[in-house]
Amino acid sequence: MRASLIQIAVNEGESVVSRRARVADLVREQSGSDLVVLPELWTVGAFAYEQFETEAEPLDGPTYGAMAAAARDAGVWLHAGSFVERAGDGSLYNTALVLSPTGELAATYRKIHRFGFDQGEAVMMSAGDSLTTVALPEQTLGLATCYDLRFPELFRGLVDAGATTLVVSAGWPARRREHWTLLNRARAVEDQSYVLACGSAGSNGGVEQAGHSLVVDPWGEVLAEAGPGEEVLTVDLDPKKVAETREQFPALKDRRLGL
Numbered sequence: 001m002r003a004s005l006i007q008i009a010v011n012e013g014e015s016v017v018s019r020r021a022r023v024a025d026l027v028r029e030q031s032g033s034d035l036v037v038l039p040e041l042w043t044v045g046a047f048a049y050e051q052f053e054t055e056a057e058p059l060d061g062p063t064y065g066a067m068a069a070a071a072r073d074a075g076v077w078l079h080a081g082s083f084v085e086r087a088g089d090g091s092l093y094n095t096a097l098v099l100s101p102t103g104e105l106a107a108t109y110r111k112i113h114r115f116g117f118d119q120g121e122a123v124m125m126s127a128g129d130s131l132t133t134v135a136l137p138e139q140t141l142g143l144a145t146c147y148d149l150r151f152p153e154l155f156r157g158l159v160d161a162g163a164t165t166l167v168v169s170a171g172w173p174a175r176r177r178e179h180w181t182l183l184n185r186a187r188a189v190e191d192q193s194y195v196l197a198c199g200s201a202g203s204n205g206g207v208e209q210a211g212h213s214l215v216v217d218p219w220g221e222v223l224a225e226a227g228p229g230e231e232v233l234t235v236d237l238d239p240k241k242v243a244e245t246r247e248q249f250p251a252l253k254d255r256r257l258g259l
């Protein structure tokens, strides 16, 4: 199973329209991979709060259309990162899309934990309230977006729902890069799952992005890590390794729930 994480540079100098076309081409270049993953809010920038209202789209808007076509042309499963979704009642969500190799919508995930405390995303967006898993031929993806990474109970919920590969799509700041690496490895170790953590590069809303996307195996080994700039990280995964790890070191079975 080959996965490619596209760590997109999300800079203010580039328009959303031109970035969308550029990213669609990058996805097309990954034909031969089974799964492609994009970062959080790569259309506007995770910290470009002033653009959230103006660039919001309905679920079936231009980002969906461009990504469905790119997934179909490349013949890949595509976790298309997230975009600012305007729901029917006018409220905004940070919504991730997963598209099948024929361009069908396989899943959506509305970010559950909004970042910003009393500003930015936390006040501008509404929160999702459902966990999302997606069954692929050889593995089940569990979806999380950026700040969700700090909430291990969400990941345990995904594992309980059958996830074997945890996908973290993010726009993580450079100033907390150590947390990014540490928490992604922790989620892989404690949930005995692959973690595909795709962040962005560049700078938006005055916040320099960490880059350093990484792929971690179910034993916590970092299989590949990007640098700080735009980059495609391609890794071969062995889906059997999740079951093997959980069998050989069955810590998940020793959980004591309900205490």
Ligand SMILES: NC(=O)CCC(=O)C(=O)O
Pocket: 040, 046, 114, 115, 145, 146, 147, 148, 150, 171, 172, 173, 176, 179
């Ligand atoms: N976009 C985000 O969710 C940022 C999260 C973050 O900066 C952090 O958790 O630290």
